[in-house]
Amino acid sequence: MRLDEMSQEQLAEFEKETRKEYEKFKAEGLKLDMSRGKPAAEQLDIAMGILDAVKSGDDLSDESGADCRNYGGLDGIPEAKRLFSVMLGVKLSQVIVAGNSSLNMMYDMIAKNYIFGTGDGAKPWGKLEKVKWLCPCPGYDRHFAICEAFGIEMINVPMGKTGPDMDMVEKLVSEDESIKGIWCVPMYSNPTGITYSDETVRRFASLKPKAADFRIFWDNAYCIHHLTDQPDSLLNIMEECEKVGSEDMVYIFGSTSKVTFAGAGLAFMGASEKNISYYKGLLGIQTIGYDKINMLRHVRFLKDEEGLKAHMKKLADLIRPKFDTVLRILDEQLTPLGIGEWHRPAGGYFISFDAPEGCAKRIAQLCREAGVTLTGAGATFPYGKDPKDSNLRIAPTYPPVSELEEAAKLFAISAKLAAAEVLRK
Amino acid sequence: MRLDEMSQEQLAEFEKETRKEYEKFKAEGLKLDMSRGKPAAEQLDIAMGILDAVKSGDDLSDESGADCRNYGGLDGIPEAKRLFSVMLGVKLSQVIVAGNSSLNMMYDMIAKNYIFGTGDGAKPWGKLEKVKWLCPCPGYDRHFAICEAFGIEMINVPMGKTGPDMDMVEKLVSEDESIKGIWCVPMYSNPTGITYSDETVRRFASLKPKAADFRIFWDNAYCIHHLTDQPDSLLNIMEECEKVGSEDMVYIFGSTSKVTFAGAGLAFMGASEKNISYYKGLLGIQTIGYDKINMLRHVRFLKDEEGLKAHMKKLADLIRPKFDTVLRILDEQLTPLGIGEWHRPAGGYFISFDAPEGCAKRIAQLCREAGVTLTGAGATFPYGKDPKDSNLRIAPTYPPVSELEEAAKLFAISAKLAAAEVLRK
Numbered sequence: 001m002r003l004d005e006m007s008q009e010q011l012a013e014f015e016k017e018t019r020k021e022y023e024k025f026k027a028e029g030l031k032l033d034m035s036r037g038k039p040a041a042e043q044l045d046i047a048m049g050i051l052d053a054v055k056s057g058d059d060l061s062d063e064s065g066a067d068c069r070n071y072g073g074l075d076g077i078p079e080a081k082r083l084f085s086v087m088l089g090v091k092l093s094q095v096i097v098a099g100n101s102s103l104n105m106m107y108d109m110i111a112k113n114y115i116f117g118t119g120d121g122a123k124p125w126g127k128l129e130k131v132k133w134l135c136p137c138p139g140y141d142r143h144f145a146i147c148e149a150f151g152i153e154m155i156n157v158p159m160g161k162t163g164p165d166m167d168m169v170e171k172l173v174s175e176d177e178s179i180k181g182i183w184c185v186p187m188y189s190n191p192t193g194i195t196y197s198d199e200t201v202r203r204f205a206s207l208k209p210k211a212a213d214f215r216i217f218w219d220n221a222y223c224i225h226h227l228t229d230q231p232d233s234l235l236n237i238m239e240e241c242e243k244v245g246s247e248d249m250v251y252i253f254g255s256t257s258k259v260t261f262a263g264a265g266l267a268f269m270g271a272s273e274k275n276i277s278y279y280k281g282l283l284g285i286q287t288i289g290y291d292k293i294n295m296l297r298h299v300r301f302l303k304d305e306e307g308l309k310a311h312m313k314k315l316a317d318l319i320r321p322k323f324d325t326v327l328r329i330l331d332e333q334l335t336p337l338g339i340g341e342w343h344r345p346a347g348g349y350f351i352s353f354d355a356p357e358g359c360a361k362r363i364a365q366l367c368r369e370a371g372v373t374l375t376g377a378g379a380t381f382p383y384g385k386d387p388k389d390s391n392l393r394i395a396p397t398y399p400p401v402s403e404l405e406e407a408a409k410l411f412a413i414s415a416k417l418a419a420a421e422v423l424r425k
Numbered sequence: 426m427r428l429d430e431m432s433q434e435q436l437a438e439f440e441k442e443t444r445k446e447y448e449k450f451k452a453e454g455l456k457l458d459m460s461r462g463k464p465a466a467e468q469l470d471i472a473m474g475i476l477d478a479v480k481s482g483d484d485l486s487d488e489s490g491a492d493c494r495n496y497g498g499l500d501g502i503p504e505a506k507r508l509f510s511v512m513l514g515v516k517l518s519q520v521i522v523a524g525n526s527s528l529n530m531m532y533d534m535i536a537k538n539y540i541f542g543t544g545d546g547a548k549p550w551g552k553l554e555k556v557k558w559l560c561p562c563p564g565y566d567r568h569f570a571i572c573e574a575f576g577i578e579m580i581n582v583p584m585g586k587t588g589p590d591m592d593m594v595e596k597l598v599s600e601d602e603s604i605k606g607i608w609c610v611p612m613y614s615n616p617t618g619i620t621y622s623d624e625t626v627r628r629f630a631s632l633k634p635k636a637a638d639f640r641i642f643w644d645n646a647y648c649i650h651h652l653t654d655q656p657d658s659l660l661n662i663m664e665e666c667e668k669v670g671s672e673d674m675v676y677i678f679g680s681t682s683k684v685t686f687a688g689a690g691l692a693f694m695g696a697s698e699k700n701i702s703y704y705k706g707l708l709g710i711q712t713i714g715y716d717k718i719n720m721l722r723h724v725r726f727l728k729d730e731e732g733l734k735a736h737m738k739k740l741a742d743l744i745r746p747k748f749d750t751v752l753r754i755l756d757e758q759l760t761p762l763g764i765g766e767w768h769r770p771a772g773g774y775f776i777s778f779d780a781p782e783g784c785a786k787r788i789a790q791l792c793r794e795a796g797v798t799l800t801g802a803g804a805t806f807p808y809g810k811d812p813k814d815s816n817l818r819i820a821p822t823y824p825p826v827s828e829l830e831e832a833a834k835l836f837a838i839s840a841k842l843a844a845a846e847v848l849r850k
Contacts, residue, residue: 036496038495038496039495041492041495044492044494044495047494048481049481051479051480051481051483051718052480052481054476055476055477056473056474056476056477058476067466067469068686068688068689069469069472069686069687069688069689070463070464070466070469070686070687070688071461071463071682071687071688072688099524099525099716100524100715100716101712101713101714101715103711103712103713104711104712107710107711107712108711111536111540114540115536115539115540115551115575116574126540126551142710142713145710146710146711149541149707149710150540257496261493261494261495261718262494262495262496262713263493263494263495263496263497263713263714263715263716263717263718264493264494264716264717264718264719282574285532285567285570285571285574286528286529286532286533286571287526287528287529287532288526288528288567288687288688289526289688290525290526290688291525291688291689291716291719292688292689293476293686293688293689294689294716294719
């Protein structure tokens, strides 16, 4: 029987039984951190070969003949630019391969535009009275934290099954010149796991923002992180922009943080030649260049697009059972009761759980008190404020399957208990 | 005979002879880039062992047990923090080990203070009408380029044999609240090669700036780059600051760019606990962390302070003959003629040459036209404007000794020719 069809008596009995189950879990003394999308040790083990890809006896020249041990090459070595331009879906002339963190690159692009402007004559964002930003949500908390740090006012845009509410996006950007950007995780979205539809991508490319310096921050973090043999497909935003002449409107980001080593990978950005040229001008003041040996290491280990795909398949084989475990338990425990909604993602790092309204914080609290830390309730919304107190992000990659099973059961029990508490009121 | 003692006839004859020598060099078709302080291939060869310091079979935990392959650890792994805090002369609680570029860290500190302020309640620099900066010169062109990019007005401060003109520094910072910082390369200064005297360091620590958010950018890039067995010594600025309670006034920077690999090394910053805490708060928005595997690689290769010293000694043995070659040729060719002044540095990367007034651009042009590129004349001054058109920076490390000998001879001949041309007018 669905929870919302139960009488108050039935609910009271259900809550009592569930609380017993919960207390049993609590007594087990679990201790598990599922708060961040961290790779598991077995995933990292698969990348260990990268440490031997560049050894002391090797020639450390890139394919242009430049010595990767020395200064030079602001935008990356040619072979790394080639491999990762393909990954981002941009031309070789449209890519910069940089440091170890795409988050840092996104932050830097906002900082550059804040201090110096976007390079097309518009005022630097830091000189404006007010800068606003569109935040499809639920979304990525670290994106929102950047906006908050810069004092950028965030506007919630609801995420649907095909991407952000594009009617709202089109309307807002065409009317309000102070809206300067939007965060997008277009494939296996963090956290909802959906991939933007072709129509959504085309509507993004065709946006007619009132602000000439409006920018789409296209964080394509999970573009190769497929979990199944039927992966989603995402239309190439750069190609769509080029068709309509809007290629200066989009910055595309990616990294190997969850491909090789988290924190010791590479980050890269795709953008129009005009944007790349402007950004390189600014970047040349900031640094002489990035770690070219790590670029060499990556290309020699991953080799090419096929090598990258084969590596990602190995990772998927490790991650898929974890997603399956969580989804199975949610299906078994919550579907019959009609508690919550979630999506079965074909890739990415997260399962997004929409609890009954007013339950998310309580579920996180119940889990925490029984030893399982989730990403804080509210974190998937700007300013940490989920208006419905409903969304929770589950990050299944890090724990071993056995622990994950326990954690997912605890999660389900907590969801039941929270839902019953709300309905009993 | 000194050039300035020659009659016009003698000068004409001298110029004619020198021009002949110059034309001979030009005909040789040299092609040499001495514009930047780049390590030579033999120096990089000495660091090749670092590539084997972390292999696929190794345990990649840092000494706290954290897996360096995964996310975490914003301020660096403990063993790297320990090694490089010693190098910077600060406590373990006063260091952040970060990415691959100390230039980038300095840029970031200015950007942070520009956007968010220094954290003590003062307005962000970007919100002020005017921000000024003291620039001891000759100095490092990339420092000046950062100020120029941020629209910070640079004020020239003459460099002497014991450091910047401290009377001028003290007077200016105590009077003008819009002066927010000063660039210092306190040891083996870029380019003059001098090391700040103890008195200079103490006077820096005791500065009483009008601006509470005034900061000393102490770029200690060459603190371990000794060339001889009689190295200079530099007083510890952090200790001096702590004695007088001014420890929040200084940021100290260093890197291994010229220790291991240029661009694939580590950068680090020393600062008071208060500054570190504030900066880490901002940094946590920008990135999840830096490349901990490269930190592990560095510590396992360099081991400890003794290991670092032994490594630097090997580098010094390669670099010293190059400095000696240039200095010998300058001594032989120019001293008898009384042309120019230069310092014999006990470390660092540069020889600074003060040509007779009005000669620097002409010398650089003559060298360039005969195939040797120097750092552009004027580059060692803010806005590229050397008021006396006198200073040139010679970077002897990159070319092999044989080529360097030719280049130094060409340099001396060009200096003679330029000096004669000026005196003949």
